[in-house]
Amino acid sequence: MGNIFCPPSKEKKGEGRMEADEGLVVARIKEGRMAAEEGLVIACHSKAEFDAQMTKAKDAGKLVIIDFAASWCGPCHSIAPVFVEYAKKFPSAVFLKVDVDELKEVAVFYAIEAMPTFLFIKNGEKVDTIVGARKEELQATITKHLGAASA
Numbered sequence: 001m002g003n004i005f006c007p008p009s010k011e012k013k014g015e016g017r018m019e020a021d022e023g024l025v026v027a028r029i030k031e032g033r034m035a036a037e038e039g040l041v042i043a044c045h046s047k048a049e050f051d052a053q054m055t056k057a058k059d060a061g062k063l064v065i066i067d068f069a070a071s072w073c074g075p076c077h078s079i080a081p082v083f084v085e086y087a088k089k090f091p092s093a094v095f096l097k098v099d100v101d102e103l104k105e106v107a108v109f110y111a112i113e114a115m116p117t118f119l120f121i122k123n124g125e126k127v128d129t130i131v132g133a134r135k136e137e138l139q140a141t142i143t144k145h146l147g148a149a150s151a
Helices: 047-060 074-089 104-109 135-150
Strands: 017-021 024-028 041-044 064-069 094-099 117-122 125-131
Touching (some): 047 094, 047 104, 064 074, 074 094, 117 135
Parallel strands (some): 041 094, 064 094
Antiparallel strands (some): 017 024
């Protein structure tokens, strides 16, 4: 199965681009840029970029689902296309991807101990956690929190 991966590029500073990796849609965003479209998984590559996405989502009152993963994690690779599918299916939420080895500071802040871990954040507060590549539980938890957000 494919995975979400944003390789380093030779983009000019300030440019953003979208790439497809094994048929998956991924947002490639440079520090300080925001995703222009909904329904994407946003791969954060710096703490500043992560913080900017979290602030934007909080200000918009959106549910944030963070996929904490690692490049060496088999279950992370198997659940990645499902996470992308859910980002398309639930465009009112913000889907972020964090590599725990790349953004250790963020992983430590949220006390991530196993991969994949999916964190659900609403209004800046953690409201739910799923540890493991559990497709059905992930979808049910997204639905639960989006239903509560739109009720």
